Amino acid sequence: AQSVAQPEDQVNVAEGNPLTVKCTYSVSGNPYLFWYVQYPNRGLQFLLKYITGDNLVKGSYGFEAEFNKSQTSFHLKKPSALVSDSALYFCAVRDYNAGNMLTFGGGTRLMVKP
Amino acid sequence: KAGVTQTPRYLIKTRGQQVTLSCSPISGHRSVSWYQQTPGQGLQFLFEYFSETQRNKGNFPGRFSGRQFSNSRSEMNVSTLELGDSALYLCASSFGGGDHYEQYFGPGTRLTVT
Numbered sequence: 001a002q003s004v005a006q007p008e009d010q011v012n013v014a015e016g017n018p019l020t021v022k023c024t025y026s027v028s029g030n031p032y033l034f035w036y037v038q039y040p041n042r043g044l045q046f047l048l049k050y051i052t053g054d055n056l057v058k059g060s061y062g063f064e065a066e067f068n069k070s071q072t073s074f075h076l077k078k079p080s081a082l083v084s085d086s087a088l089y090f091c092a093v094r095d096y097n098a099g100n101m102l103t104f105g106g107g108t109r110l111m112v113k114p
Numbered sequence: 115k116a117g118v119t120q121t122p123r124y125l126i127k128t129r130g131q132q133v134t135l136s137c138s139p140i141s142g143h144r145s146v147s148w149y150q151q152t153p154g155q156g157l158q159f160l161f162e163y164f165s166e167t168q169r170n171k172g173n174f175p176g177r178f179s180g181r182q183f184s185n186s187r188s189e190m191n192v193s194t195l196e197l198g199d200s201a202l203y204l205c206a207s208s209f210g211g212g213d214h215y216e217q218y219f220g221p222g223t224r225l226t227v228t
Contacts, residue, residue, distance in 0.1 A: 034216060041221075042222075043220050044219040046218060046219075052214075099145075099164070100170070100206075100215075100217060102157075102217065103159070105156075106156050
């Protein structure tokens with residue numbers, strides 16, 4: 001069975017500072033990893049994915065994520081946070097033989113203060 | 115290209131009734147997945163349809179069912195509604211049946227059961 005953990009319910013950062021949202025995962029085979037963002041009363045927006053290749057993945061809106069196989073982690077990062085980045089962030093994993101079934105973490109609320 | 119559309123956006127039903135939710139995927143996408151989002155349980159996978167066939171099913175009772183039409187549009191049905199079925203139901207579409215394709219989510223249908 002696959003699982004995802006986002007250990008922080010909320011992350012607070014000041015605008016202009018770097019941000020990190022943590023994610024660890026567990027799958028039986030090779031993982032496909034995703035980050036999504038959700039704004040109030042909206043669906044999920046795709047940010048980035050790791051399938052294979054470079055461990056540092058670049059995505060939308062200046063976000064990037066680092067895949068670490070030994071630590072089974074896929075942390076989301078951004079060098080300089082914006083107030084508009086404040087939202088709910090979800091990490092998700094898909095086992096390579098599980099079709100399109102995503103397993104999501106519990107979500108981390110990012111609050112960026114001016 | 116138009117995104118994933120879901121209708122209706124909001125719905126209020128009474129316990130014991132049934133409800134049908136509709137999802138139109140992005141043009142050319144053949145896979146449609148459904149997820150339930152609640153404050154307590156987070157995002158949970160319901161089922162996935164690919165080329166009109168159910169490929170995966172989550173751990174939900176048989177009251178939850180779905181189908182996909184030849185034009186890839188999908189419907190989800192919940193019979194004998196319970197208060198606990200109140201949730202945001204999200205539909206996601208993907209071009210392929212897995213591998214490296216990411217899923218794109220619609221805005222969701224907010225179902226309230228009274």
